[in-house]
Amino acid sequence: xxxxSFRLRLGLLSVGLSGMVLFGFTLYATSVIQRVGINRIDRExxxxxxxxxxxxxxxxxxxxxxxxxxxxxxxxGEPALLVLVxxxxxxxxFQSPAWPESLxxxxxxxxxxxxxxxxxxxxxxxxxxxxxxxxxxxxxPDMFVRGPVYETxxxxxxxxxxxxxxxxxxTFTLAMNLDVVQVEIDQFWSxxxxxxxxxxxxxxxxxxxxxxxxxxxxxxMASTAEAMTAQRLDARISTSGSDMEFAxxxxxxxxxxxxxxxxxxxxxxxxxxxxxxxxxxxxxLQAQMERSLQLAEHGSQEQRTCAEQLExxxxxxxxxxxxxxxxxxxxxxxxxxxxxxHLADLLRDAAEDASLIAxxxxxxxxxxxxxVVHGDRALIAQAIENLxxxxxxxxxxxxxxxxxxxxxxxxALISVVNTGPPIPPAERAHIFDRFHRGDSSRSRRVDGFxxxxxxxxxxxxxxxGTLNLTRSDEESTQFTLILPRHPA
Numbered sequence: 001x002x003x004x005s006f007r008l009r010l011g012l013l014s015v016g017l018s019g020m021v022l023f024g025f026t027l028y029a030t031s032v033i034q035r036v037g038i039n040r041i042d043r044e045x046x047x048x049x050x051x052x053x054x055x056x057x058x059x060x061x062x063x064x065x066x067x068x069x070x071x072x073x074x075x076x077g078e079p080a081l082l083v084l085v086x087x088x089x090x091x092x093x094f095q096s097p098a099w100p101e102s103l104x105x106x107x108x109x110x111x112x113x114x115x116x117x118x119x120x121x122x123x124x125x126x127x128x129x130x131x132x133x134x135x136x137x138x139x140x141p142d143m144f145v146r147g148p149v150y151e152t153x154x155x156x157x158x159x160x161x162x163x164x165x166x167x168x169x170x171t172f173t174l175a176m177n178l179d180v181v182q183v184e185i186d187q188f189w190s191x192x193x194x195x196x197x198x199x200x201x202x203x204x205x206x207x208x209x210x211x212x213x214x215x216x217x218x219x220x221m222a223s224t225a226e227a228m229t230a231q232r233l234d235a236r237i238s239t240s241g242s243d244m245e246f247a248x249x250x251x252x253x254x255x256x257x258x259x260x261x262x263x264x265x266x267x268x269x270x271x272x273x274x275x276x277x278x279x280x281x282x283x284x285l286q287a288q289m290e291r292s293l294q295l296a297e298h299g300s301q302e303q304r305t306c307a308e309q310l311e312x313x314x315x316x317x318x319x320x321x322x323x324x325x326x327x328x329x330x331x332x333x334x335x336x337x338x339x340x341x342h343l344a345d346l347l348r349d350a351a352e353d354a355s356l357i358a359x360x361x362x363x364x365x366x367x368x369x370x371x372v373v374h375g376d377r378a379l380i381a382q383a384i385e386n387l388x389x390x391x392x393x394x395x396x397x398x399x400x401x402x403x404x405x406x407x408x409x410x411x412a413l414i415s416v417v418n419t420g421p422p423i424p425p426a427e428r429a430h431i432f433d434r435f436h437r438g439d440s441s442r443s444r445r446v447d448g449f450x451x452x453x454x455x456x457x458x459x460x461x462x463x464x465g466t467l468n469l470t471r472s473d474e475e476s477t478q479f480t481l482i483l484p485r486h487p488a
Contacts, residue, residue, distance in 0.1 A: 010214075014207030015200050022199065026192050038161060038182035042150055044176045045163040048081075053167045062094035070098065080180065082160075084108055084173040093170060102158045109173045110164035115147040143167045152178070157350055217246040221253055238361055282320065286313045322451045325379075326434065326458060332463045336376040343371050343380075343412055343483075348405045350384045354401060358392045366404040371412045373483045375463040380483070383459040383467070384414065386452035387479050391418035395477070407485065414468075414481040423472040431469060432457050456481070 007374060052065065062085050069081040085093040086109060086241030095105070147165035159178040161400050217237075224237050236254045289310040296303035325334065344367045351363045372379070391401050404415040423431060435450040457467040464484045471478040 002397050008208075010211035010460050011204045011207035014210075015204045019200055022192075022196055026189070029188065033185055033188055034181055037184060038152070041161050041176050041178075041181070045150075045161070046148060048147060049163060049165045049172055049174055053145055053165055053172055056169050059093065063438070065088075066096045070096075079440050079443065080177050082175040084175070086171045086173075086193045088169065088171075090171075100158060102155065103153060103160055103175060107153070108162070108164070109166075110149045110151055110162060112149060112164060112166055112171070115149045117144070117146050120294075145368075148262075154178070154425060191429055206358070207366060217250060221250065230486075234295045249434045282313060282317050286310065286317070289313055295311065319451070326451070326455055334379075334458070336379065336462060338374050338378060341375055341377045341380055343373060343405055343414060346377070346384055347380050347405055347414070350381070350388055351403055353385070354388050358401075360398055361392065361395070362400040364400065364402045366402065368407065370371065371405055371407050373463070373485055375483065379459045380463070383456040383481060386456040387414075387416040387481065390479070391416055391477075394418070394420060394423075397421035410485050411465075412483045412485050414483070415478055416481070417476050417478040419473075419476050422474060423477060428469060428472065432467075453479075 017209060066083045069390065072311075082103075084095050084099070084105065087093050089327055099105070128284060130330045145167050148163045149165075150161065150163050152161050152221040155414060160175045161178055162173060162175045164173045166172065179444055224235050236257060237250045289306055293303060293306040293310060296306055347365060347367060351365050354361065354363045380413070388401070389401075395401065399419035401419075402415070402417040404413075404417070432453050433450075434454045453467070460467045460481055460483065465482045468482070469478075469482050470480045
């Protein structure tokens with residue numbers, strides 16, 4: 001199953017949502033900039049038109065106005081303002097020479113049918129220094145004005161904002177290039193494109209930090225679960241400083257740990273008590289069977305029956321002894337009498353025993369100088385015996401068993417290698433499980449109870465070491481018992 005990172009997903013989600021919000025904000029801000037820019041242009045056009053429409057002007061006035069406006073250019077170098085003037089009959093009075101072909105005059109001036117009408121007061125007459133009006137001029141009359149009306153005309157490459165207003169004499173049209181607004185929009189987009197990656201990066205980091213903070217209680221729960229062993233079932237998670245959303249989860253998790261601890265302690269006590277309580281009746285039963293065996297006639301059926309029953313009683317005693325050791329290991333009270341143990345001596349004794357038990361096997365030893373560990377001699381000897389028994393039961397009947405002792409840094413390595421068929425890959429994950437046997441039918445063809453490897457590993461762990469399956473192929477199978485060396 002493919003695993004996904006919650007923190008990464010939260011960071012990407014933050015970036016995605018923030019990116020969508022940022023993009024939407026950019027589009028909205030663009031429309032606002034464009035609307036505000038057009039409103040500003042409309043005010044400028046209206047102010048310029050009011051100054052021209054209040055009075056009557058000579059015909060050459062419009063060319064002078066165009067020349068003065070021509071000094072205002074857009075970034076592309078084109079004029080920013082254009083002038084179009086027609087008389088009351090619709091005849092052309094003046095048109096800016098720089099009028100672009102893309103801005104068709106077929107629709108100009110803009111229709112004023114629905115435009116508002118108003119009387120504009122004429123500006124006051126210019127007076128001489130003595131304060132009296134000039135004798136040769138009359139005050140200009142008020143003007144009747146219709147308009148203004150506005151419209152945006154053009155395509156994507158050239159857009160213009162037009163305003164038309166008319167008085168009693170002429171119809172005056174001004175066109176302003178919208179490139180000035182587009183420049184503002186382009187500058188805004190450029191700044192946003194520069195700032196957006198940094199903002200998204202900060203949001204991604206923020207999402208990652210938020211995810212890390214949110215997962216802190218979960219990480220504490222995971223750390224507690226990882227640290228739990230048979231000797232540390234009393235570990236609990238503190239709810240102090242936890243958010244109310246996680247306090248309930250932590251409480252449920254702690255209650256589950258309490259139930260598991262109670263069940264495990266009960267099962268461990270039962271196994272230990274049962275194994276301990278059965279020792280006495282089994283000892284009595286064994287003594288009675290041995291007595292019956294001695295009293296039975298030699299070679300009789302009764303003697304053979306007693307011998308078989310005695311063998312079964314001894315098997316049960318071995319099972320109970322191993323179960324008792326395993327239950328003590330689970331409870332963390334495996335009795336260990338620490339002393340310096342010379343591993344080479346244990347391996348020599350084990351090799352002699354293996355030669356007697358399996359005379360058809362070739363047992364070889366590879367022992368360097370003396371290596372000493374600190375532990376219980378009897379338990380370490382039992383772990384080695386269990387590995388040898390496993391090699392004998394599942395190895396080649398005519399094969400070789402090799403016992404090797406090596407030292408690596410502060411560790412002692414005991415290797416037990418036997419030739420024979422490999423352990424199937426499907427069974428390798430279960431070889432240390434209790435009551436697991438390679439022979440799935442559990443027939444008596446292979447002697448054993450499925451507790452040897454499990455007990456050997458528990459003994460290794462009780463001594464601060466471990467037991468590993470380091471090799472299993474067509475040539476041989478190797479188990480390695482690792483123990484800490486005794487500080488010389």
